[in-house]
Amino acid sequence: MKELGPLIHSFWYLLRGAGMTVLMATSAVVPATLLGVLLALLHVFGGWLLRSAILGYLFLIRGIPLLVLLTFVYYLMPLTGIDLPPFWGVVLVISLYYAAFVSEVFRAGILSLPQAQWDAARSLGMTRRLMLQIVVLPQALRLSAPPYVSLCVSLVKATSLVSIVGLWELTMAPFQIFIGAAAIYFCICYTLALYGRHLERRVLLGH
Amino acid sequence: MPFDPHFIARLIPALLEGAKVTVELAALTMAICLVWGLLVALAHSTRGLLGSIAGGYIQLVRNTPLLIQLYVVYFGFSMAGFGLSGFASGLLALCAQNGGYVAEIYRGGLQSVSIRQFEAGRALGMRRRTLYTTVILPQVIARVIPPLTNQSISIIKDTSQVAAIAVMEIMKITEVWVETSANTYDVFLGAALIYLALTSIAGLVGKLAERSLAFAQ
Numbered sequence: 001m002k003e004l005g006p007l008i009h010s011f012w013y014l015l016r017g018a019g020m021t022v023l024m025a026t027s028a029v030v031p032a033t034l035l036g037v038l039l040a041l042l043h044v045f046g047g048w049l050l051r052s053a054i055l056g057y058l059f060l061i062r063g064i065p066l067l068v069l070l071t072f073v074y075y076l077m078p079l080t081g082i083d084l085p086p087f088w089g090v091v092l093v094i095s096l097y098y099a100a101f102v103s104e105v106f107r108a109g110i111l112s113l114p115q116a117q118w119d120a121a122r123s124l125g126m127t128r129r130l131m132l133q134i135v136v137l138p139q140a141l142r143l144s145a146p147p148y149v150s151l152c153v154s155l156v157k158a159t160s161l162v163s164i165v166g167l168w169e170l171t172m173a174p175f176q177i178f179i180g181a182a183a184i185y186f187c188i189c190y191t192l193a194l195y196g197r198h199l200e201r202r203v204l205l206g207h
Numbered sequence: 208m209p210f211d212p213h214f215i216a217r218l219i220p221a222l223l224e225g226a227k228v229t230v231e232l233a234a235l236t237m238a239i240c241l242v243w244g245l246l247v248a249l250a251h252s253t254r255g256l257l258g259s260i261a262g263g264y265i266q267l268v269r270n271t272p273l274l275i276q277l278y279v280v281y282f283g284f285s286m287a288g289f290g291l292s293g294f295a296s297g298l299l300a301l302c303a304q305n306g307g308y309v310a311e312i313y314r315g316g317l318q319s320v321s322i323r324q325f326e327a328g329r330a331l332g333m334r335r336r337t338l339y340t341t342v343i344l345p346q347v348i349a350r351v352i353p354p355l356t357n358q359s360i361s362i363i364k365d366t367s368q369v370a371a372i373a374v375m376e377i378m379k380i381t382e383v384w385v386e387t388s389a390n391t392y393d394v395f396l397g398a399a400l401i402y403l404a405l406t407s408i409a410g411l412v413g414k415l416a417e418r419s420l421a422f423a424q
Contacts, residue, residue, distance in 0.1 A: 063403040065364035067378060072395045075385055153270065160272035164371050175282040182271045182279065189270035 010177055018184045024087070025156045028094040032155070033148075035095065036102025041132075043103060044110050054103070061100035067161050069093050074165040090162050098155050105151060109144030110136060146203060149196030153189045160185070209392040218384060222397050225380035230405065232294065232376065233363045236301040240362075241355075243302060244309025248317075251310060261310070268307035274368050276300040281372045297369035305362055312358065316351035317343075349420040356413025360406045367402075377401055 043054045073093050077084060084092070113136060121131040250261035268276065280303075281296040291299070320343055328338035370378035381398040385391055 060399075060403070062360065063364075063406040064399045065367035065378070065402060067367045067370070068381070068395065068398055068402065071378075071382065071385075072391075072399075075391045075395075079391060157270075157272040160274045161368065163274070164368075175279075175286050178275055178278045178282065182275045185271045185275060186267065190266060193266070193270055 010180070014177065014180050014184060017181070018188070021156065021159050021185070022188065024091060024094075024159045024162065025152075027091045028098065028159075029152060029155055031091075031095040032098035032102055035099035037106055039099060039103035040106035040110060043107050058100050058104065061097055066094070066097050066158055067164065069097060070161055070165050090165070094155065094158060098151065098158075101151050101154075102148065105144045105147045106140060108147075109140035109142075112143055113139055143203060146196050146200035149192055149199060153192045153196070156189055156192065157185065209390065211390070211393070214388065214390055215393060215397075218390075218393060218397055221380055221384065222377060222394075222401055225375060225377040226401050226405065228294070228374065228376040229363065229366050232297060232301065232366045232369065232374075233359070233405075235298055236305060236362050236366075237359050239298075239302045240305045240309045240358075243306040245313055247306055247310035248313040251314065265307040265310055268304045269311075273300060273304050273365055274371060276304055277368060277372055293369065293372045293374040296372055297366070297374050301362065301365060301369075304365075305358060308358055309355070312351050312354045313347075315354070316347040319350055320346050345420075349417075352413060352417045352420060356410060356417070359409045359413070363405050363409060364402065 039054055039057075042050050046054070070090060070093050073089050074086070077086075077089055117135055117139070118131070121135045126135070247261050247264065250257050251265065252258070253261075277297060277300040280300045281291065281293065284291045284296065324342055324346070325338070328342050333342070366376055367378035369376055370382060373379060377398050381394050384394045388394065
């Protein structure tokens with residue numbers, strides 16, 4: 001059992017890293033979600049100018065690896081003299097990146113509402129705002145919950161990239177540590193994935 | 208100084224050299240995963256031990272970061288005494304992770320075919336084999352093309368992580384050039400443009416495949 005030495009030795013270290021992963025993921029997921037919902041609404045209801053701006057943004061984000069953007073910001077910050085702690089720089093990039101994917105998930109949720117729902121709301125004389133508030137959004141959010149949870153899993157995994165750009169996190173040296181790190185990521189992500197599956201079943205039952 | 212033409216003239220061939228490695232890695236990963244994912248999906252659909260192993264594999268690779276899988280493969284093999292090259296380790300890790308995703312795409316495609324299609328085929332007295340080759344599989348293939356296109360785009364982007372084990376693909380070359388030239392803007396802009404071009408081509412190929420199979424919808 002000598003091989004397990006480094007793993008046991010670094011248990012607390014890994015656990016602190018896990019804390020960092022959770023902190024970073026939750027700090028990024030909140031702005032990503034809010035911005036994503038906003039982008040989805042603007043994409044569906046905004047004019048052509050807004051729509052093409054959002055399409056351009058989606059094209060960029062979908063085509064460029066997150067690692068390229070993270071490294072770019074890492075090198076850029078000292079150049080521009082923006083004095084942001086590296087942690088918040090990373091959180092900012094991950095939020096902006098995932099906002100694009102969140103917006104696509106919510107947009108799909110909005111568009112998958114049956115036409116009858118819109119017609120019914122309009123024929124009841126609802127204003128656009130009321131229709132969004134009590135008819136469209138609650139249902140769209142519910143429909144998009146399962147893919148949204150998969151995105152959260154992907155976001156948690158993406159925080160591991162931060163180790164490449166030098167910010168201390170769950171990933172570091174000897175081989176056994178990687179197994180430990182994998183185990184911790186698995187615990188976080190699998191729990192989320194199970195929750196996603198539970199939501200999926202509920203959404204399917206509701207229809 | 209940003210946008211120096213002499214610098215860009217030297218930069219572009221270097222980045223394209225990296226793009227070659229990126230394309231090789233992504234294309235090999237996709238080709239292997241199309242087959243490996245099918246095997247995993249088939250194993251997962253069986254009952255008993257094999258099915259549980261395949262299910263466990265899918266959950267394991269989907270719920271741990273690719274970067275950790277890269278390190279485990281790269282350092283694990285070298286610790287076990289037979290070191291793999293960075294490229295081979297990267298390929299192995301990319302296939303391990305994306306095989307799990309592709310298997311789930313196949314399963315989703317098969318499940319999306321209505322049970323009535325199976326019943327109708329059987330009611331017409333079709334043999335199992337005819338039913339699958341003429342009715343079920345064409346629909347499955349048409350339905351898995353869009354998610355497979357997305358997966359191939361995500362594979363192209365994921366190859367950038369192989370830079371962490373010093374494979375000279377676009378990302379690693381970007382890092383080296385930024386470190387040695389301090390010309391941050393040009394290098395990153397070049398890298399981003401190449402990634403955008405590669406992912407756009409993948410998206411386009413997917414769209415064409417989708418259109419040519421539209422009859423099966």
